[in-house]
Amino acid sequence: KQEVTQIPAALxxxxxxxxxxxxxxxxxxxxxxxxxxxxxxxGLTSLLLIQSSQREQTSGRLNASLDKSSGRSTLxxxxxxxxxxxxxxxxxxxxxxxxxxFGQGTxxxxxx
Amino acid sequence: GAGVSQSxxxxxxxxxxxxxxxxxxxxxxxxxxxxQQALGQGPEFLTYFQNEAQLDKSGLPSDRFFAxxxxxxxxxxxxxxxxxxxxxxxxxxxxxxxxxxxxTQYFGPGTRLTVL
Numbered sequence: 001k002q003e004v005t006q007i008p009a010a011l012x013x014x015x016x017x018x019x020x021x022x023x024x025x026x027x028x029x030x031x032x033x034x035x036x037x038x039x040x041x042x043g044l045t046s047l048l049l050i051q052s053s054q055r056e057q058t059s060g061r062l063n064a065s066l067d068k069s070s071g072r073s074t075l076x077x078x079x080x081x082x083x084x085x086x087x088x089x090x091x092x093x094x095x096x097x098x099x100x101x102f103g104q105g106t107x108x109x110x111x112x
Numbered sequence: 113g114a115g116v117s118q119s120x121x122x123x124x125x126x127x128x129x130x131x132x133x134x135x136x137x138x139x140x141x142x143x144x145x146x147x148q149q150a151l152g153q154g155p156e157f158l159t160y161f162q163n164e165a166q167l168d169k170s171g172l173p174s175d176r177f178f179a180x181x182x183x184x185x186x187x188x189x190x191x192x193x194x195x196x197x198x199x200x201x202x203x204x205x206x207x208x209x210x211x212x213x214x215x216t217q218y219f220g221p222g223t224r225l226t227v228l
Contacts, residue, residue, distance in 0.1 A: 004154070034216070043116070043203060043219040044155070051214060089154055093215075098143060098168060100217060102154030 002027045002094055006103035014111050015082060021075040021106045023090030028068045032093040034100065035064050035075050037086045044089065048075070080110045116220035118204050124226045125194045133189045133223045137206030144187050145217060146179055147203040155203055161187060194227045201225070 003026045013019055023033075032051050036044040048057045048064040050073070056065040063076040077084060087107045091100040117136045125131050137144050143162055147155035148171075157171040163184035172179070176195075181187040191198055201224050205217040 006154075032214070036219075041221075043221040044205075046216050046218070049214065049216055091154075098160045098162070099145065099157040099171070100147075100155075101157070102147075104152070104154045 002030075002092060002101045004090060004092055004101050004103040006088075006090055006106050008106060009104065010107040010109075012109040012111060013080060015080060017080050018076070018078050019080055019108075021077070021088050021090075021108070023073040023075070023103055025071045025073075025092050025101075027094075028071055029095040030068065030092045031095050033064075033066050033073050034091045034093070035062075035073075036089040036091060038089060038105070039086050047088075082110045082112050084108065085110050116204055116206055116218055118202075118220040118223050120223060121221065122224050122226075124228065126228055127194060127196060129194055130190065130192045131194055131225065133191075133202050133225070135187045135189070135204030135206075135220060137185065137187070137204070138208075138218055139185075141206035141208050141218075143207040143209070143215070143217075144181055145205040145207075146187070146189050147205065148173075149201040149203055149222070151200075158189070158202075191225075194225075196227050199225055199227045 034049045035047045050066040061078040087105040089105045091102045146158040149155040159179045160168040161181040176192045178190045201222040203222045204220045207215045209215045
């Protein structure tokens with residue numbers, strides 16, 4: 001059974017810092033990995049999708065990497081801003097099943 | 113439509129009542145998913161539709177949970193005889209393709225169910 005773990009559970013940093021969020025998964029048989037953002041009381045917004053054959057994806061100040069063999073992904077946020085405060089969720093697409101398996105999320109707070 | 117919509121946004125039910133949660137996916141999206149998100153946790157998969165066919169219901173926690181998508185568009189998640197442990201946010205997502213590796217799931221805002 002695929003399990004996804006995100007560390008840390010919560011993170012608070014001053015504005016302007018670069019930061020890294022971590023995600024690990026137990027089964028390398030995935031077809032993609034996605035990073036989502038969730039604001040309080042809102043649904044999930046897709047940030048980046050990395051196909052299983054890819055190593056990384058970039059969008060603006062965000063960069064996500066994937067190392068399938070070690071079961072790890074990282075989300076790098078450059079020059080953090082207060083508007084980046086949210087919960088960040090990592091999810092893997094399970095091969096042979098049309099579903100996502102999510103981690104518990106990292107609650108990020110950027111302090112002005 | 114502009115995005116995935118869900119109704120109601122909030123639902124309070126007394127234990128033992130039946131509830132029905134609605135999802136309107138993005139027009140033309142083939143795949144539809146339901147997830148359950150408990151407080152402080154990540155979403156957990158409940159069920160998956162491809163058009164009107166329910167292809168995976170392995171995540172439904174009990175036979176009190178039932179989902180349908182009769183015309184391949186709008187979907188309803190029904191919970192019978194609600195229990196307090198059913199309290200959660202129920203998220204609906206849709207995607208355009210058939211689960212390919214490039215397929216992004218687009219999520220609705222969720223329905224927050226509270227069972228008293």
